[in-house]
Amino acid sequence: MTGPDDDAPMGTDTRDRLRRRADRRLRSRQLVAAGAAHGPAARRAVEPAPLVIGAATWEIVERGLLQRHRLLEALIDDLYGPDPRLIGRVVPAEVVHANPAFVPAAAGWTPAGSGRLSLTGFDLSGIDGGRPVVRAVRVADPGPLGRLLETRTITAELLGDRLAETGVRPLTPFLVGLRRRLGTIATAERSPRVIVLSPGADHPAHADLGELARILGYTLAEAADVTVRRGAVHLRSVTGLEPVHVVLRGIGDEAIDALEVSPAVAGGVPGLLAAARARTVTVADAIGTGWLHSPILDVVLPAVARHLDADELHLPGPRRLWCGDDDGQRETLARLGEFVLEPLDPTAPTVDTRLVGRAELDGLRAEIERRPWWWTAREPDDEPTLRTYVTVDSEGGDAIVLPGGHATLSADESVAVDVWVGGGGSTSPAPTLRPAGLGQVDLAASLPSQAGEALLWFGRYLERSEHLLRRARAVIDLAATSTEPLERPWLPALLPGPAVTLLVDPERVDGLRPLLDALVSSASSVRGLLPTDLWSDLDRIDTDTAELADPHDVAAARALADRLLAALAGIAGTIAESMVRDPGWYLLDIGRRLERALGTVRMLEATLAVTTDRPDDDLLEMLLTVVVSLNAYRRRYRSDLEADATLGILLVDATNPRSVRAAAQAVVDDLGRLPNPSVSAARTNLTAVARRIVGTLDRVDVPALVAGDDTGAARRADVLAQLRDDLHLLGSSTSDTFFRHTIAEALPSGTVRRRARQRDA
Incomplete structure (x- = not known):
């Protein structure tokens, strides 16, 4: 393997410059290992100088992989088929039946579709020295293909001219073949539904699987999103259950089905093997193929080649x-x-x-x-490996090898390098696909429940973070302009601790850091559903929170608040202008509006409860500042701050997008545009709660709430408490209506695993 241009090697300055550009692109795309909820997102790097394999060398690799794929298909089909002929003759019986990787429940029947292998990964070494060795076989492991495609996209952006000059073979024909394969092995004759199955948003492979699903045009689903009902597989969506015909799985046999395959492991999709046996779904790769991961394969495969082909392996193993x-x-x-x-x-x-x-x-x-x-x-071998794949193009029935792949240059596999194959004459090597010709079902209203809930909470964390930032910044500004020590009775109610500490201390559970971590984590779990431009702002947030200021440096904390608020505003703008109004957007917006209203009501309830007298001007100005309504107040009233006018603009003013009334009405409108869930009565009850909040606000007598006596304080407390309770009910009812079936159904083990999220305190 060589660099991209032997005649003009890449200099150190050029390489460093390209590394920085690659890092910016990767960070802006935010391809992160999900689940980084307690620290900065896990970083990856792309080495900008790709490795190039010559056409002659790749022909050797391709020939050997095609032979191996055919032998693996024959071997695994024989081991699990109704009439095994190799066990006890070519393959010792004990390495099959006494091997925990063998799945007895998958034996004796033939799954739907042609063949058990749809996407087979191979790890190779020694290509650089001209003696390639197949180090490992990987089935049910499509995640690295997603990372490979991401790496190729970045190198294509950085080195477009060099790609054209080198004549790199494109990846698109392989992807077309894979998609055709998945479409034709489907159990449905028309409109097959294909999903990419992830073990969960907290798993490191989730982001890679999401990238693969995005490029192939399939739905990314977590295991908790998938259920088996009456022998058929369904996707739990925000509107109910939707049929699934093909599952491209990123979960190994050891955790795929707690009923028949892995009873000791809670998770996966209970009943999936039974559905595959009933031929109502096709699982790619078939359950049981994980036996090929056993190291005994290196021992038996040469014998299988001699038995079936009367030949030796073209590519040796270790x-x-x-x-x-x-x-x-x-x-x-x-x-x-x-x-x-x-x-x-x-x-x-x-x-x-x-x-x-x-x-x-x-x-x-x-x-x-x-x-x-x-x-x-x-014998030990620490040589770097190349990952590539083989699939079967159902149009011709022939296996095809992905031209190239990617290698990892670090022990933790955090640094990836693109591997090109020359001799293709391509000028467009970045992976691109035309719309699938599979007659896919209309997915406009389809959204997995886990993804819908993540979007809802992304919206809530967005508003919750902004609200805390604005409160802390306002207190810092008040202290900077005050000539006296801050001893306002309402300050402890406004902010639960010192403003700077809440902003910069990563150990404060009620501070900013956990909220921003949750924001980034929620977004990472639904990366394919959010606009690409949004990730540059999320990266700014992640970078800023990783370099928190000194807790005694007020100016630095104030500057941090400004930067973070600008990034949050950028995210809100991208959401408003760049997201299609589909169920995901409406749920995200419901989360934002619900949290905005709840934050304002809580703030009013806490700060106004400390006095029965007229609120002082500092408090009124603080409330208007936090809710971004001070300028609107001054333009409208051109007078000193009045309590009734302040409460009016914050609570009931329908023309103020920051008011509780406007937020509640937006929730009503969003609910009206969401597709009906399977339980329509729940939707009716949910809408009734939202309308009740609007009605309460429309009936509020604002001057009576600020009367300077005990009666005014009591009325104010009653109204705000009712609004708070109804907003909490609205939040829980939204989950009950659209997501609850993902929580309430226990697995056979009696346990339910759900991602921990911060709930309303």
């Missing part, structure tokens, strides 16, 4: 010894301190015998002698 063979056991024990030991179970830990002491070596020796068939041994 030299591996099986201790169930006398010669293999003898050599392993003789050189025990030199090998990496791997058990048959691919999920079990490996042992690098170079790193263990004599006592542990003696224990391993005894274990191998007791169960020799359980152990394999290989």
